[in-house]
Amino acid sequence: MPTPPDPVRRATAAEVARLAGVSPAVVSYVLNEGPRPVAPATAERVRDAVRQLDYRPNRAARALRVGSTGMVGLILPSVSNPFFAAFSEAFQAAAHQQGLAVIAASSDAVLAQEQELVESLPRHGIDGLVVATVMHLADSPALSDPGLPTVVVNAPFPVPGVHALGPDTRQGARLAVEHLLTVHGHRSVALVSGETAAERPTSRELGWSQAVSACNADTGPIVRVPFDRLGGLDAAQQLLALPERPTAVFATSDAQAFGLLHGLWSAGVRVPGDVAVVGFDGTDDGAYAVPPLTSARQPVAAMAAAALDALHLPPGSSHELFALDLVVRESCGCRPA
Template structure:
């Protein structure tokens, strides 16, 4: 049996002949420039595109221009509200600058993170933005050295790589100091597992306790998840010597802590005052609403996109540090009734 002949792909020249215009005019209509096209002519070209089923060849365009108009983004996971908000913010910032984004998740795995970087690099993206699961990632051997790359939401400076991150130490200090300002004499800490470096949020918590003369409360290290916060809450508040307040290193952990308190017959802020870190939309819909140290995700995403596109003056391997904002809810004991 003879196989059917594969239909020839519709070309820009086909569209031009159908519409009675030059191929350059078709290009101007498809790419919205660089030269203007009369409305009637543009409508004729678009009608030809629709009738013929023309699809511009992005790969060919990239070869001609040297740009794919595409950025790569790697996040640790997409079911965490923080990383979802980061992905949306990067996508919007890139779109505002005429770029699309290929988003990939490392699923919290170091080896997979490196594979994702190699894969996106091979797709000829114009730049790569990485939210690494490693505190101080060694990225020198995993990407094309000529590919612009920016690390987003890193707490520490990574030599020879541009990075954008929140001032986590100061943010944690402000959140803990706010609890101390309420007069709570014991402030605990729920935080992720310790790595080779002390987490900057833990350092900020300690700084605030020292400055306000408050003794260190208990520390529980757990996963950055709702389940991790739930387990930590049961451990920290299931005994009689529980702290009166707690700083929690992520909103998702704080949601788990709130559930643990409920199951223990306790409530926030009556029995335990809470301040969390991240300030995602999730923090706005807990009961009570979480007081949170909010990361400026939109500003960080825009800065990372501008940095990877080379639109920021200054040294190439620069670290942009942005301040966090304390957003008051009722979980800390503030009266925020409106």
């Protein structure tokens, strides 16, 4: 019986062929299910040899033959942000179901770095690219063409030349703020918004503003900080330094909300007794906040699956928005179920 090859190197198709008593071409026909038929008994001998030698086809070599590596790229703004961590998990799970591998990279929420990755990742032989963008509407025409199927996610606006999708952030923000105003009777809601270079208000800020107008409420203070926990902590300090402390706050990301909750707790402020808080993202981490965080929830699994499916669309432009629902917990003032 042939001795398996040295475990420090991969077995080859030729070794599989020798063990099975067939030609390398027959090995290829069995593994690729064609183009020529192979007798069932012969095919079984090949599969037995593959298992004995732990043979794994060289994807790069196969790509040269059939034009596909079975790998897709994923660019994320941050791997520490709980929403993008959840999106990454959902995307990789969807890719696995299709037999695809994922190469992920972080742009550190820097647009220039995102653009560099859009240009560099295709050199690693990926078949398609999904970009969780930090672009704003004014930036979208500047997206580099990576020369392969590309889908932009985290996009509440269309992106010229590519298929794009994202949460309906205006609808989600309005849903969260209206809950504070109508269900809990607050007369105003402070806004903790992300720092951006955009000249126009973000869609989350527009949703907050529309909710305030629709409920004839007073416009609350706005604090602009990074979309992370430290930003939320800074926001808590700024809000508590105001002459009149707000009774309710809407944070435009769960990460900000977590920092905000910690900052309020550190200052002895009770949530929701003194200040009610709602977030945006609806991550699972919110269930473990103190108190558990009420938040507008993005449909992560649906968006991840849609992004992967959009890679197979014909070249062109499209834009799809996904509605959010509200995960009601205790930080807003609702009692636990």
